[in-house]
Amino acid sequence: MSDNTQDLIAQLRAIVGDAGLVTDADAQAPYLKDWLGKWQGRVTVVVRPADTAQTAEVVRLCHITHTPIVAQGGNTGMSGGGTPDDSGAQVILSTTRMNRIREVDPLNNTMTVDAGVILANAQQAAREADRYFPLSLGAEGSCTVGGNLATNAGGIAVLRFGNMRELALGLEVVLPDGRIWNGLRGLRKDNTGYDLRDLFIGSEGTLGVITGAVLKLFAQPHARATAWVGADTLEQLVELLARTRARCGERLVAFEMMSAASLALVLQHVADTRAPLAQPAAFNALIELADTEDGGLQAMLEDVLGQALEDGLVNDAMFCASQAQSAALWKLREGISQAQVRAGKVVKHDIALPISSLAAFTQAADAAIAGEDIPAEIINFGHLGDGNLHFNVMIPLSSTYEEVKHATAVFNRLVHDMVARMNGSISAEHGVGQLRRDELRHYKQPLEMELMLRIKQAFDPNLIMNPGKLL
Amino acid sequence: MSDNTQDLIAQLRAIVGDAGLVTDADAQAPYLKDWLGKWQGRVTVVVRPADTAQTAEVVRLCHITHTPIVAQGGNTGMSGGGTPDDSGAQVILSTTRMNRIREVDPLNNTMTVDAGVILANAQQAAREADRYFPLSLGAEGSCTVGGNLATNAGGIAVLRFGNMRELALGLEVVLPDGRIWNGLRGLRKDNTGYDLRDLFIGSEGTLGVITGAVLKLFAQPHARATAWVGADTLEQLVELLARTRARCGERLVAFEMMSAASLALVLQHVADTRAPLAQPAAFNALIELADTEDGGLQAMLEDVLGQALEDGLVNDAMFCASQAQSAALWKLREGISQAQVRAGKVVKHDIALPISSLAAFTQAADAAIAGEDIPAEIINFGHLGDGNLHFNVMIPLSSTYEEVKHATAVFNRLVHDMVARMNGSISAEHGVGQLRRDELRHYKQPLEMELMLRIKQAFDPNLIMNPGKLL
Known part of the structure; x- marks a missing residue:
């Protein structure tokens, strides 16, 4: 440890005390690696200020010493935004003690x-x-x-x-x-x-x-109604979303989509799950209404979906009569991450598109991926109601590191090129972090990158705040 | 007209054509003055580009020639943000031809x-x-x-x-x-x-x-229910707002407040208006629910307000049985501006506070204004549901220019000092423009002003965009 480093740690200790410093290698380990295990870094020290005043003093010290800071919360990010680089020069500023x-x-x-x-x-x-x-x-x-x-x-x-x-x-x-x-x-x-x-x-x-x-x-919502529907096409679900929203307004609180392959994967790999419908459907939706009071919420949902059944917009529907049934449906939706890990290696995407473009995108992307010479299964699911698909591509569990790397490059490019052409986003909710940083530079308009850099320069001219992320 | 000016106009004409230039003094007049008649400016020319490409060319030309630009839409602002200064050096860029x-x-x-x-x-x-x-x-x-x-x-x-x-x-x-x-x-x-x-x-x-x-x-909302209530205190209306929201959730689309003096003013000065309640109330609220379908909206409103009556939270309530009745209530609310103009000269405020502080603010401000040696009546009304009061102070119609100026300085300072202490905003929805520019510098944290100036510098280093406004 250099004199400078020892000096920095001593000064940090003077601000946050022993309770606010993590110097031990074992204790530091959970801060240095993201929870997916994709990124691993090193730091001078992990500092955990107790309040805003201590945080300000810590940052002030880093400002003076030109020490780069990685702010970290629960360390649950998907894109490596909270993981330090491997230079060992960065400091993690963990906010977890500030929890009032x-x-x-x-x-x-x-x-x-x-x-x-x-x-x-x-x-x-x-x-x-x-x-x-x-x-x-x-x-x-x-x-x-x-x-x-x-x-x-x-x-x-x-x-x-x-x-x-x-x-x-x-x-x-x-x-x-x-x-x-x-x-x-x-x-x-x-x-x-x-x-x-x-x-x-x-x-x-x-x-x-x-x-x-x-x-x-x-x-507080005091009433909920939940249903599952199956449809032949994504167009039909998009149309059903529009109808449901027009009829139910802001009672509609969830409209989640799972393709047949996504659902099959969950049923195969997650314990205590069963298919909600008698026949598998190409596309499934989990729909939930909520309201401050009941006032016929279940009847409203049955009515709008009953009409959709009559019109041939959906093939089948299952309505929840109990909290347990609703929980069982949500378990299917939430089981996808776990199922994917067990079934294969996954090239993940977190894209957003205008809702009106989701069906066209899915068709085109399905075809393009099938045209690649890589064994792959598309696990298409996501938050249909806000145009956010996790359009993942799964390759065999046996794939080597090189094969995963190749597949990632190919499918990221294929999917994101298409998303860019359709005026979508390559990072809908997971952020850029380290994961999409190079892609951001590729896809973002140069003018927009320039404005972002001007803002960065105006706020952080010494470039000490989370360097290597986002920009 | 200088050669430079003639040259600029010729170049602008080359971009937007004759149809896109307003050079005649009479034709320019409506662009040069705000609709309240508070500010009046002069310009080199008014330019009205037909589309984004023309707008870009116009701005590019102004960039090269360092010509300041005032963008203007419908010219309905309350704070002079769209009115040029009187240097004659500025150009108004009117967006009104871009209307697709x-x-x-x-x-x-x-x-x-x-x-x-x-x-x-x-x-x-x-x-x-x-x-x-x-x-x-x-x-x-x-x-x-x-x-x-x-x-x-x-x-x-x-x-x-x-x-x-x-x-x-x-x-x-x-x-x-x-x-x-x-x-x-x-x-x-x-x-x-x-x-x-x-x-x-x-x-x-x-x-x-x-x-x-x-x-x-x-x-689309397909059902509405509207009611008027009277209460003794603002606290009671704030409590009623909380109850109504808890019960009706996002059906609540309007919760407007009018003090007794505000309502009396409208009844006196606006034709075809009548008091909604038998007895005047210190504070009135116009409450509206909306929903995509009826489902007992009126009954819900009657129920929540009926309970409030029973609990003594409000003194009286009037429910609208028709669209005409609802329109009559809204006419009372919307008549305030007109009534104020007829009744006196008005020192206007457009403040926002945490909803939980509205009652305390009103009490304190009422008392402080009564303590000033200026004949004044408080016209307190606004969007209670989002904490936005137009806490206006009316002085006699006969007040001289100097008296208005003095009252404005005194009451602006008094009200805004109090708002600042209560962590509120001195411009909730009308913006800063020219009206609140000096006050903004006074009340805004220096750090926040500094950050805003850094952003301005990063985006508009030549300071040609709407100089003299906001910052």
Whole structure:
């Protein structure tokens, strides 16, 4: 360890104390590797400030010493945005000790929280005030609100409540020079200049460290109705989505899609699952309505889907009569990740398209992938209601490292070229991080990259905030 | 006219043709003055490009010649953001010839429009596709979508659908050097870098000229229920808002407040109006629910307000049995502007606070204003559901210019000091423009002003975009 490094650690210790430093190699290990095991880095030290003031001091010290900072929340990212590089020169700033619910304001329908609050705890705090915080995603038991903000997290309720961006009213951010921007405003209307908040949201730790947020709360849903339908084509499901929305309005809270292959994979590899319909369908949808009170929610869903059956838009439908049945359907949807891991090696995609283009994309991409000389099965599923497909391509479990690498390059290019042509996004909800950084430069308009770099330069001229990510 | 000016006009004519230039003084007049008659400027010329390509050429020319540009839509702003200064050196770039609905995509629930489309025409285009575009405000018959975006317009449906910011998915912007940023993406999820869209929205023409947008559409409401209630205190209405939201969820589309003085003013000065309740109430609320289908909407509203009556939270309630009755209630709410003009001279405010602070603010501000040695009546009304009060102070119609000036300085300072202490906004939905520019510098955190200036510098280093506004 160099003198400089020892000196930096001593100064950090003076700010955060022993409790705020992780120097031991074993203790550091979980911070250095992403949970998918794709990226592994090294650091000078992991620092865990107890509050915003300590965070500001830590960042100020890194500013002075030109020490690069990787902010990390629950370390549940999909794109390596929170994993350090392997230079050993970076510092991980973990927000996990900052985990206070600062205030719940039921009359304002807002909640102010530390960035390190775990998403499930934020949901729980809202529930305890008879309110609802709608962000919901697989990692909610360990991801943090700060990470959700830094990556503008999505999940299953976006079609109804929007991304994390739409769920935050105010932010507190430590800027790259250690000054604190207090933007913790709980206002629905504020037109006093440039929207700094939304610049930090989704910037993946490259413009500052988010330390707190004011989040929007909603009325608690007290009734739900869930159904599963099968259709021959994706066009039919897109049409059904439009019909359901026109009829049910904002009661529609989930419209998830699974192809026949996705469902078959889950049924084969996940215990205690069974097919919801008598006959397999080419495309399945899990549809859920919610409301503050019942008022015939189930009847409404049966009516709209009954009409769709009559019109031949769907082949079959199954309605849940109990919470257990609904949970069984959600288990099918949520079992895909696990099933994929067991069944093969997966070239993942996280794309978004205009909903009106999803069917055409799927047809074209299916054909193009079949035309490649690589044994592959398409696992097409996702959040149809907001145009987000996880259009994954699975290759045999026995594939070598080189084969995976080749397949990834081929299929990423094929899928993303098509997405770019159709005015879609190559990263709908997982962010760019390290995973899509090179692709971003390839696909983004040069003008847009230039504007992003100008912003980076304006906010972080020393380039110490999460270097090597996003940009 | 100098040679330089003649030269500039000739070059502009080469781009936009005779149809795109307004050089005649009479024809220019409506562009040079805001509709409230508060600001009046002069220009070299008014240029009206026919499309995005022409706009880009015009801006490119201004970039080369360092000619300052004031972008203007329907010229309905409240803060002078679209009025040129009186140097005569500026050029007005009017977007009003760019008025095409480019595309309506019902399956994607989006609409792509030129910036110059009048808001009411955008609403109409949505309706024709059996969809709903919810932005609604007094000027909707003449304001443009581009102006709505540049000022992040609010209005009466924000508590349910958000500001213009929440209603836009993609933008097309001509940058200060004349290059076109095509961000016309119709995606609900897109996490590929910094959020440029939201930087332009609300930037009041200081970072570029918005020429097109992709807007979100919603399901058409097919049922509405409207009621009027009277209460003794603002606390009671805030509590009623919370209850109504908990019970009715997103059916609640309007919760407007009028003080007794506001209502009395309308009844006195606007023809064909009558009091909705038998006894005047200190605070009134106009409450509206909407839904895609009826399903007992009226009964739900009667139930929640009936319970509030029983609990003594409100004194009286009137339910609308017809569209005509509902229109009569809305006429009371919308009549305030007209009534104020007839009754006195008005020191206007457009503030936002956490909803939980509205009552405390009102009490304190009422007392403080009564303590000033200026004859004044408080006209307190606004969008209670999103914390936005137009807390206006009316002084006698006979007040002199000097008296108005003095009262404005005193009451602006008093109200805005209080708003700042309560973590509110001094410009909720009207923007900064010229009206609040000096106050913005006074109230905004220096750090936030600094970040805004850095962004301005990064995007518009020659400072040609709407100089003298906002910053």
